[in-house]
Amino acid sequence: MIPAAFDYVRVDSVDAAVAALTEHGDDAKLLAGGHSLLPLMKLRLAFPSVLIDIGRIEGLSYVRQEGDQVAIGALTRHCDVNASPELARHAPLLAYVAGKVGDPQVRHRGTIGGSIAHADPASDLPAAVLALGGEMVVTGPSGQRVIPATEFFTGFLETAMSPEEMLTEIRVPTATAGHSYQKFVRRAQDWAMVGVAVARYDGTTGVSLVNMGPTPLRAAAVESALASGASAADAAEVADQDSEPTGDANASPEFRRHLAKVLTRRALEEAGL
Amino acid sequence: MKVSIEVNGKKEEHDVEDRTLLVFFLRETLGLTGTNIGCDTTNCGACTVIMNGESVKSCTVLAAQADGQKVLTIEGLGTSQDDMHPMQEAFRQNHALQCGYCTPGMVMAAVSLVHDNPNITEAEVREGLEGNLCRCTGYHNIVKAVLAAAGSGGGDL
Structure with a gap:
């Protein structure tokens, strides 16, 4: 083709x-x-x-710890995010998830900025940045602005960036209190039928869902259940609340809702909850 | 546009359409048909080549993106029984192919894997070849071959 x-x-x-x-x-x-x-x-x-x-712009591939955040250049490839010692130490969820994108060949080429700007709800990294409560630095004709991950994904393959803006950096808080990424696939290297990312930081737990609607979704109901003291198993029961999964050849909406609950429970437990 | 790509150690300068994919540049412009097109959707890995020392799927790289870079194809590893690369030899010794369609991509992916991780384990080989599909062998002999080559120059570029 x-x-x-x-x-x-x-x-x-x-x-x-x-x-x-x-x-x-x-x-x-x-x-x-x-x-x-x-x-x-x-x-x-x-x-x-x-x-x-933009693949040859110099100085846009980096991982830097800056205070209580980690800044990642938009052109940092998945293999480099996966292998970053800074991320392994300060935001291990992101390093782990980058290693679950596609396959080695894909990770040699794909970049974190490209994946996030593309905003595919079935992608791994957008959900990870969402669970981490990260933010996107975008650069346009009038300079830089920062968009929280919670406001960045506005629709299917759509973001809050305007057509003349470029994503230049991703920032996530240091989050070392526990993490998990559960990705359900029928075959190795497939896109997630459903995925769940969990990151614990600053006494809170961020939970996000892959492929449960037109955008990556924050599982707000799970987060508030946990904040009110619910167990992992009980909190996971509301994982599909406010989601809008579609049906396709891989799974019906009902099956996706079921998967979201099961994977959320597994993710919360693996993250130590 | 004009691109200049070092392919198997030889500088290749050609005028191509901006939309030319690397795999078509290799197969049609240069006549290097060892690199196969399988799924053409970044899944199967048949088109895997090594660019700047790393495996990539050449159906999803523009020739323009490879401009100025170094590309290694299966022809650059070896084209006859007398000059086979250790990974090719290991595939032969371990009967790691049947129809052979996936083999060039599988070999290039394996060389890249072993190059990055010379002490690779069986589990790492199985996981590391997730981007290459073989519909004949059941993978078992491919994994055996990669492990056999790992200790004997299989990752040499």
């Missing part, structure tokens, strides 16, 4: 990327590792007329 024709533009700075986005508007897409975008283009589900390759 071959993508529809497009013009390829390579940029070497964030400013140049933003300028190119501003020039081409909705017709342009940013290309990092390309492992979300190129498959869609090959299936002709996406057909941007301009591809802006």
